Amino acid sequence: MRELTCIVCPKGCRLKVDEAHDWAVTGNSCPRGAEYGKAECVAPTRVVTSTVRIEGGTHRRIPVKTSGPIPKKDVFAAMALLDAVCLQAPVEAHVPVVRDILGTGVDFITTRAMKRED
Amino acid sequence: MKYDLIVVGGGPAGLAAAKAAREAGLTRILILERDKELGGILNQCIHNGFGLHRFQEELTGPEYAGRYLAMLEGTGVETRLDTMVLEVTPDRRVCCINPRDGYREYEAASVVLAMGCRERTRGAIALPGSRCAGVFTAGAAQRFLNMEGYMVGRRVVILGSGDIGLIMARRMTLEGAQVLACVEVMPHPGGLTRNIVQCLEDFNIPLYLSHTITDIRGSGRVEQVTVAQVDENRTPVPGTERVFDCDTVLLSVGLIPENELTRQAGAQMDPRTGGAQVWENMETSIPGVFACGNVVHVHDLVDFVSAESERAGRAAAAFVQGSAGQAGPVLELQAGQGVRYTVPQKLRLSQVEKNAEVFFRVTRMFGPARVQVRSGEQVLARFARDRMAPGEMERIAVPRVLLDKADAEQALVVEVQEETP
Ligand SMILES: Cc1cc2nc3c(=O)[nH]c(=O)nc-3n(C[C@H](O)[C@H](O)[C@H](O)COP(=O)(O)OP(=O)(O)OC[C@H]3O[C@@H](n4cnc5c(N)ncnc54)[C@H](O)[C@@H]3O)c2cc1C
Numbered sequence: 001m002r003e004l005t006c007i008v009c010p011k012g013c014r015l016k017v018d019e020a021h022d023w024a025v026t027g028n029s030c031p032r033g034a035e036y037g038k039a040e041c042v043a044p045t046r047v048v049t050s051t052v053r054i055e056g057g058t059h060r061r062i063p064v065k066t067s068g069p070i071p072k073k074d075v076f077a078a079m080a081l082l083d084a085v086c087l088q089a090p091v092e093a094h095v096p097v098v099r100d101i102l103g104t105g106v107d108f109i110t111t112r113a114m115k116r117e118d
Numbered sequence: 119m120k121y122d123l124i125v126v127g128g129g130p131a132g133l134a135a136a137k138a139a140r141e142a143g144l145t146r147i148l149i150l151e152r153d154k155e156l157g158g159i160l161n162q163c164i165h166n167g168f169g170l171h172r173f174q175e176e177l178t179g180p181e182y183a184g185r186y187l188a189m190l191e192g193t194g195v196e197t198r199l200d201t202m203v204l205e206v207t208p209d210r211r212v213c214c215i216n217p218r219d220g221y222r223e224y225e226a227a228s229v230v231l232a233m234g235c236r237e238r239t240r241g242a243i244a245l246p247g248s249r250c251a252g253v254f255t256a257g258a259a260q261r262f263l264n265m266e267g268y269m270v271g272r273r274v275v276i277l278g279s280g281d282i283g284l285i286m287a288r289r290m291t292l293e294g295a296q297v298l299a300c301v302e303v304m305p306h307p308g309g310l311t312r313n314i315v316q317c318l319e320d321f322n323i324p325l326y327l328s329h330t331i332t333d334i335r336g337s338g339r340v341e342q343v344t345v346a347q348v349d350e351n352r353t354p355v356p357g358t359e360r361v362f363d364c365d366t367v368l369l370s371v372g373l374i375p376e377n378e379l380t381r382q383a384g385a386q387m388d389p390r391t392g393g394a395q396v397w398e399n400m401e402t403s404i405p406g407v408f409a410c411g412n413v414v415h416v417h418d419l420v421d422f423v424s425a426e427s428e429r430a431g432r433a434a435a436a437f438v439q440g441s442a443g444q445a446g447p448v449l450e451l452q453a454g455q456g457v458r459y460t461v462p463q464k465l466r467l468s469q470v471e472k473n474a475e476v477f478f479r480v481t482r483m484f485g486p487a488r489v490q491v492r493s494g495e496q497v498l499a500r501f502a503r504d505r506m507a508p509g510e511m512e513r514i515a516v517p518r519v520l521l522d523k524a525d526a527e528q529a530l531v532v533e534v535q536e537e538t539p
């Protein structure tokens with residue numbers, strides 16, 4: 001039995017995952033918790049949010065996120081890919097800035113639009 | 119020119135109030151924002167976890183703000199950026215200043231105050247030690263890092279386990295800093311459990327509960343921080359000190375509603391929330407002046423900010439259109455055992471539709487318990503909870519039919535009753 005806290009929503013249910021019985025999850029208040037409990041034990045993933053450099057915009061950084069969860073073990077390697085990125089304003093929201101992160105099929109995308117500021 | 123509604127502050131609270139007022143039929147709406155863009159604190163909260171209630175989706179802060187900006191587009195709601203509001207008068211004149219127009223005064227049929235919060239600083243908590251550089255509030259560091267592109271430090275100790283501090287622990291770690299400790303004076307964490315897990319445990323950052331910083335040393339820049347355990351009176355216990363070599367201290371020690379304008383206007387305040395006292399429709403003690411969001415009480419979830427602010431926006435519209443109902447019996451809410459405060463503080467029964475929504479915070483951790491609403495000896499409603507924590511705002515919806523049974527001569531008490539195992 002492994003005990004963990006569900007991080008899918010702010011409720012933070014205490015989950016029990018039974019490794020011996022196909023990772024059966026108890027303690028969850030909704031199906032997403034069951035999914036998370038099993039995934040966290042079998043192949044944990046995270047959505048990563050960060051920023052990249054932008055020139056000519058309202059700010060010097062523009063926020064990005066992974067378009068889906070990536071393996072937890074890849075988080076730091078994924079972060080490193082962002083160091084090389086530099087965008088030019090204006091930029092729309094939800095455009096890819098790094099494609100297919102480490103072969104996961106997941107992209108880093110912008111999470112806001114940014115105007116050009118002269 | 120006279121506006122139907124002037125909104126002070128263009129964060130999520132102000133945006134939601136403007137949107138709801140527009141939908142309720144007001145046309146001349148103006149948002150005044152001192153920053154160079156709308157969105158408030160959400161612009162720097164680049165992490166996800168916003169919008170699960172409101173949009174049934176997990177959004178980042180900027181995305182959540184973007185949704186509201188899109189809803190306002192093309193509605194004719196005016197905004198003035200870089201504009202600082204200096205005064206709001208009880209007869210609803212709004213005085214402001216900006217670099218283009220200089221000083222201006224506008225008249226408004228209604229006003230929504232949505233100025234948000236600011237952070238408690240080192241001075242506010244009387245943190246001892248040298249006055250060196252490298253001590254930041256967590257939110258200021260967040261803005262430096264996420265918007266302005268400055269890395270604020272390499273070896274970090276965080277004081278306080280509020281959500282902002284936890285989020286910054288992860289953020290600094292991902293950017294290559296080493297977060298040596300998160301230190302919390304209370305015996306329980308201040309932030310959401312999910313943030314303890316995904317921001318500290320994921321990166322093996324130690325959390326020291328019942329500990330505090332007793333000394334900060336450094337000439338020029340922070341060099342060392344001393345951390346000690348505290349007893350139940352929050353007094354440091356001699357002999358438990360440990361020293362961390364670090365260059366940065368981040369403070370996540372609470373938020374203070376930013377209410378200079380509210381006080382100056384003469385609204386009645388609630389010392390427990392630090393915000394104005396409000397009615398069920400978010401109106402302050404000044405008729406036609408409403409308040410919503412963090413300026414009323416500190417919220418953990420922006421979704422609740424939006425819901426509360428839409429209520430304020432609709433109420434402002436009703437006030438201007440003259441459709442606000444006549445006053446009837448008034449119920450005064452009282453924070454009973456285990457409850458620190460309630461928002462609203464007062465209810466006009468005639469204004470309550472199906473339910474009266476009441477937000478509150480508990481005074482300590484509770485296991486299985488019941489929240490009960492009592493009028494004199496008569497219990498009107500009970501709500502079961504598995505667990506409650508001071509760091510998580512609670513919400514109950516009390517049906518109007520039950521409130522009708524309350525005795526208007528008595529306070530309506532909201533209290534916690536622990537279940538005896
Ligand atoms: C760092 C941080 C992390 C958070 N993380 C989460 C999270 O993960 N999930 C979640 O759901 N919620 C989170 N929250 C909570 C949520 O973001 C806030 O509750 C919400 O932003 C409050 O909205 P607001 O509009 O009341 O205040 P704000 O967003 O602070 O907006 C207030 C606005 O008013 C403006 N203003 C103030 N005074 C004046 C004046 N005199 N004249 C003109 N303009 C003025 C300010 O510039 C600002 O733009 C977080 C909050 C913070 C601070």
Ligand code: SF4
Pocket residue numbers: 006007008009010011012013027028029030031032033034
């Ligand atoms: S199990 Fe469901 S309700 Fe509980 S924390 Fe996870 S997502 Fe939220």
